[in-house]
Amino acid sequence: DADVTQTPRNRITKTGKRIMLECSQTKGHDRMYWYRQDPGLGLRLIYYSFDVKDINKGEISDGYSVSRQAQAKFSLSLESAIPNQTALYFCATSDPGQNDQPQHFGDGTRLSIL
Amino acid sequence: GDSVTQMEGPVTLSEEAFLTINCTYTATGYPSLFWYVQYPGEGLQLLLKATKADDKGSNKGFEATYRKETTSFHLEKGSVQVSDSAVYFCALSNFNKFYFGSGTKLNVKP
Numbered sequence: 001d002a003d004v005t006q007t008p009r010n011r012i013t014k015t016g017k018r019i020m021l022e023c024s025q026t027k028g029h030d031r032m033y034w035y036r037q038d039p040g041l042g043l044r045l046i047y048y049s050f051d052v053k054d055i056n057k058g059e060i061s062d063g064y065s066v067s068r069q070a071q072a073k074f075s076l077s078l079e080s081a082i083p084n085q086t087a088l089y090f091c092a093t094s095d096p097g098q099n100d101q102p103q104h105f106g107d108g109t110r111l112s113i114l
Numbered sequence: 115g116d117s118v119t120q121m122e123g124p125v126t127l128s129e130e131a132f133l134t135i136n137c138t139y140t141a142t143g144y145p146s147l148f149w150y151v152q153y154p155g156e157g158l159q160l161l162l163k164a165t166k167a168d169d170k171g172s173n174k175g176f177e178a179t180y181r182k183e184t185t186s187f188h189l190e191k192g193s194v195q196v197s198d199s200a201v202y203f204c205a206l207s208n209f210n211k212f213y214f215g216s217g218t219k220l221n222v223k224p
Contacts, residue, residue, distance in 0.1 A: 033212075040216060041216060042203065042216035042217050043158075043203070043214040045212075050210075090157055090158070092158075099146040099165065099207040099208055099209075099210075100163070100165040100207070101207070102148055102163060102207075103158075103160075103212055105157035105159070106157050107155070107157045108156070108157050
């Protein structure tokens with residue numbers, strides 16, 4: 001089983017719909033992140049959480065919200081989807097500590113908004 | 115602020131060719147440096163890392179050396195295989211934040 005699981009893997013929906021992407025992890029990590037990936041732009045950070053009671057905005061949080069339901073679960077919502085939110089979305093986790101801890105990624109959710 | 119710059123792709127090589135993907139960074143303090151690989155349809159996987167100056171990270175025949183004097187962390191492999199075709203991301207971690215380069219696509223032809 002994957003350590004970081006994202007659901008759904010693919011989603012096609014219409015403009016204006018509310019969408020939730022879910023992420024769960026079995027690594028026991030405190031820190032969780034949501035990124036989006038667009039061609040040629042690499043990864044951009046949407047939101048991150050260092051523990052259950054901690055939520056922080058990333059560089060592109062407008063139009064998104066998150067919920068950290070438990071240490072193992074971190075969901076991303078698009079309240080009213082728009083076509084330029086079409087992208088590949090990744091959840092990641094990491095251990096706290098010094099700078100040397102890498103991030104661990106799920107396999108992504110491909111989201112298309114028509 | 116901190117940032118990572120890597121060479122644009124795609125990079126196309128023949129099997130058994132030598133690979134270099136350039137990565138330079140800007141950061142204060144003492145960041146750690148990483149290379150990730152993304153195969154089609156998958157998430158990013160950690161390939162190697164280096165946590166201090168002059169450290170060499172290595173894995174699966176890939177190597178990168180943390181060069182503080184040139185602020186670089188270039189990825190190298192002596193002999194690439196078709197199975198190495200993927201997108202490679204350079205990244206740094208500093209003060210609890212991660213910064214990723216834009217990715218370099220590698221195509222290896224038989």
